[in-house]
Amino acid sequence: xxxxxxxxxxxxxxxxxxxxxxxxxxxxxxxxxxxxxxxxxxxxxxxxxxxxxxxxxxxxxxxxxxxxxxxxxxxxxxxxxxxxxxxxxxxxxxxxxxxxxxxxxxxxxxxxxxxxxxxxxxxxxxxxxxxxxxxxxxxxxxxxxxxxxxxxxxxxxxxxxxxxx
Amino acid sequence: xxxxxxxxxxxxxxxxxxxxxxxxxxxxxxxxxxxxxxxxxxxxxxxxxxxxxxxxxxxxxxxxxxxxxxxxxxxxxxxxxxxxxxxxxxxxxxxxxxxxxxxxxx
Numbered sequence: 105x106x107x108x109x110x111x112x113x114x115x116x117x118x119x120x121x122x123x124x125x126x127x128x129x130x131x132x133x134x135x136x137x138x139x140x141x142x143x144x145x146x147x148x149x150x151x152x153x154x155x156x157x158x159x160x161x162x163x164x165x166x167x168x169x170x171x172x173x174x175x176x177x178x179x180x181x182x183x184x185x186x187x188x189x190x191x192x193x194x195x196x197x198x199x200x201x202x203x204x205x206x207x208x209x210x211x212x213x214x215x216x217x218x219x220x221x222x223x224x225x226x227x228x229x230x231x232x233x234x235x236x237x238x239x240x241x242x243x244x245x246x247x248x249x250x251x252x253x254x255x256x257x258x259x260x261x262x263x264x265x266x267x268x269x
Numbered sequence: 270x271x272x273x274x275x276x277x278x279x280x281x282x283x284x285x286x287x288x289x290x291x292x293x294x295x296x297x298x299x300x301x302x303x304x305x306x307x308x309x310x311x312x313x314x315x316x317x318x319x320x321x322x323x324x325x326x327x328x329x330x331x332x333x334x335x336x337x338x339x340x341x342x343x344x345x346x347x348x349x350x351x352x353x354x355x356x357x358x359x360x361x362x363x364x365x366x367x368x369x370x371x372x373x374x375x
Contacts, residue, residue, distance in 0.1 A: 256349050
C-alpha cells in the first residue's frame with residue numbers, strides 16, 4: 105500500500121466536509137459536517153504523531169464545542185429549517201475573494217519547508233513530552249489559560265441568564 | 270513510529286491548511302446565519318492548528334504543539350462567550366441573521 109494514501113484520503117474528506125459546511129442549506133447539516141471535518145483533522149494529528157493533540161482535539165472540539173453549537177442551534181433555529189441566502193452576486197464575490205486569498209497564501213508559503221532541516225525525532229507529540237513542556241517552559245501561560253477559561257465561564261453564565269433588574 | 274512527513278512533502282500540509290482556511294473565509298462572507306459564521310471561524314482556527322502541528326512535527330520542536338493547545342483553550346472560551354451573546358441577541362430580537370443586525374450602521 106502506498107504509505108501516503110491515508111493523507112490523501114483524509115485531506116479529500118476534510119476539504120469535502122468543509123465545503124459542505126459552507127454550502128449545505130440546513131444549519132444542522134452544517135454542524136454535522138463540521139463534526140466530521142473535525143474528526144478528519146484529528147486523523148491528520150494522528151498521522152503527524154501528535155497523540156496528545158489528537159485526544160485534546162476530539163475531547164474539546166467534537167465533545168464540547170460542537171455539542172455547544174448543536175445545542176444552541178436547536179435552541180434558536182428549531183422552527184425554520186431554511187435560512188435565506190445572500191444574493192448570487194455576493195456569493196460569487198465571496199468565492200472569488202476566498203480564491204484570491206488561497207492563491208496568495210499558497211504563493212507566500214512556497215518554499216517554507218526549506219527553512220529548517222527535517223527532524224528525525226518522532227516523540228515530539230507524546231503526552232510525556234508535551235507535559236514536560238507545559239509544566240516547565242510554558243507554566244505561566246498554562247496557568248493564565250485557566251484564568252481565561254474561568255473568566256469566559258463567568259461571562260457566559262452572566263450573559264446567558266435573564267437580567268436581574 | 271514514523272510520521273507521515275517522511276512520505277508527504279510539507280507543502281501538501283501547507284496547501285491543505287490554506288484550502289481549509291480559504292473555505293472558512295468563504296463561509297464567513299457567504300452565509301447569513303451568525304452560528305454558521307462562528308463555525309467557519311472554528312474551521313479557520315483548525316486549519317491554523319493543523320499547520321502548526323505539521324511544522325512542529327517537521328522541526329521536532331514541541332513549542333508548536335503547546336501553542337495549538339493554547340489556541341484550543343482560547344477557542345473554547347471564545348465559543349462559550351460568543352454563543353451566549355448569540356442566544357442573548359436571539360432572545361432580544363428573535364433572529365441571528367447578520368443582515369438584520371445592522372443597528373450600528375450609521
